[in-house]
Amino acid sequence: MTTDATTSCPVGRALDLVGDRWSLLIVREAFDGARRFSDFQRRLGMSRSMLSQRLQALLEADVLAQQPLGEGRGYQEYVLTTRGRALFPLVVALRQWGEAFLFAPGEPRSVLQAASDGLPLAPMQPRDQRGRVVEAAATAVIKPVSA
Template sequence: MVKRVSLWNSGCPVARSLDAIGDWWSLLIIRDAFDEKRRFGEFQNGLGISRGVLATRLGDLVRRGIFETAPASDGTAYREYVLTAKGRGLFPVIVALRQWGEDFLFTEGEERSSLVDHESGRPIARLVIRSADGRSLDWSDTRVTA
């Protein structure tokens, strides 16, 4: 088995982000948290993930400050996993992955879930990368500086 290399000390924000949340289970757990899942069993049932893998991923997401645990909202002895501000900051990442998948991974007319505005029930607008002055930017309009 190949040992995972940490990218935490990289000078690249993409590499550090992948170090924190780069495996698919972590991103799916975060996605489900945005869909209001909060309990271990809800994550497990929705994802079909093993208890051990889920416990490891949730523990890591808590250690990294993406989730925090809180007493269950219904007053039971259970604990719930709640997204922190750092975790909620991943919402645009989840939306970007969703929109990329919609564009490139489904055939015309193939059934899929949709993200809609809670108030209007209409699909959300496409994410757009903008310059500081508001211009729409494409990848070729940008560059990375050190």
């Protein structure tokens, strides 16, 4: 992992951990039900060595955990941890950005919908503590004072 522990930027630290294409796609596939090494490899078409490296990094970062696949079986499955499940809004936001800007009108694409009603998710929007939508221009980053 390349995280610089001295950086005060949460975005930089997050990108060090899950900012490469393959790591986020592995997380996406875990949300979509992939559990076994072979599931990830088949769905993503990654080389075994690349997949092994990315899975190991996600395990070390506590984004994924391994657990026995079943009683008496020697196989392990990968499951999202609390930290990994907390990436869901990020994956949804990236999906929605891609839908809005990377597809031509009418171009086929996958759709993420709520299982409860079958409707697509509402657009993700940052909100303040009172629930009001906030645009980037209405925010400020407060950097820590160096000692």
